[in-house]
Amino acid sequence: MSALYDPQFVGRKGTRDLRDGIKNAAPNSLCPYCGEGKVAQIDHYLPKESYAGTTVHPPNLVPACADCNFAKLAYAPGPSSPAVLHPYFDSAYDIPWLSAKISEGKIGKPVIAYTVRSSLVSRHLASRLETHMTVFNLWNRFSTWAGQSLDNFGGYLTTNHGQYMSLLQARDHLERMEIQQSGGRVNSWEGAAHKAMRTSDWYLNTYLKLT
Numbered sequence: 001m002s003a004l005y006d007p008q009f010v011g012r013k014g015t016r017d018l019r020d021g022i023k024n025a026a027p028n029s030l031c032p033y034c035g036e037g038k039v040a041q042i043d044h045y046l047p048k049e050s051y052a053g054t055t056v057h058p059p060n061l062v063p064a065c066a067d068c069n070f071a072k073l074a075y076a077p078g079p080s081s082p083a084v085l086h087p088y089f090d091s092a093y094d095i096p097w098l099s100a101k102i103s104e105g106k107i108g109k110p111v112i113a114y115t116v117r118s119s120l121v122s123r124h125l126a127s128r129l130e131t132h133m134t135v136f137n138l139w140n141r142f143s144t145w146a147g148q149s150l151d152n153f154g155g156y157l158t159t160n161h162g163q164y165m166s167l168l169q170a171r172d173h174l175e176r177m178e179i180q181q182s183g184g185r186v187n188s189w190e191g192a193a194h195k196a197m198r199t200s201d202w203y204l205n206t207y208l209k210l211t
Contacts, residue, residue, distance in 0.1 A: 026063040032087035033072075033136050035185055036145065037065025045086055047074035062087055071137045082131040093187065097121055097129055100146065100192035102200045110203050112146035112193050114139060146193040153197065157208065167210040174198035
């Protein structure tokens, strides 16, 4: 059955509405795996190579961005391989498990690293969350994207609106950005990044020299 997926489901014009419907199910056309990339493909949550019977089963077809689909490849859960989050069925998306911390990098500039707040979830779910971040390379991808948030705020401080900003004003600004950039998502990498910036004394006092 898996051999029929490309020529029958993907290759035929008659199934285009079905494929578009799956992709359009993602809120704001954002990839449900990473929350950032634009949905462009359909991922088999259980790989069709190993689970042929679920090749065209609707719950197994998940909208995804190209980066997440490529990173996941044919990953399949097993006894020693926890399952990644399933956008249709997992409630973990509503638990604030994503956290970020800012620190001084190797060349003296700030970097943001992400962690799973394992204290808020069961050991089993924490293992799945760690796996989700690893399989989709979100540790590195989130940290790279957060670098742009750092650059944006640093640039803002050089503008007419930000060059005389006090420490208190900076914290207020970053708190607003935290709420705004999260877009209502509990585990937004942008929200976590701005919270890390807002709560870091080293970043605001030592690095940016705000008073």
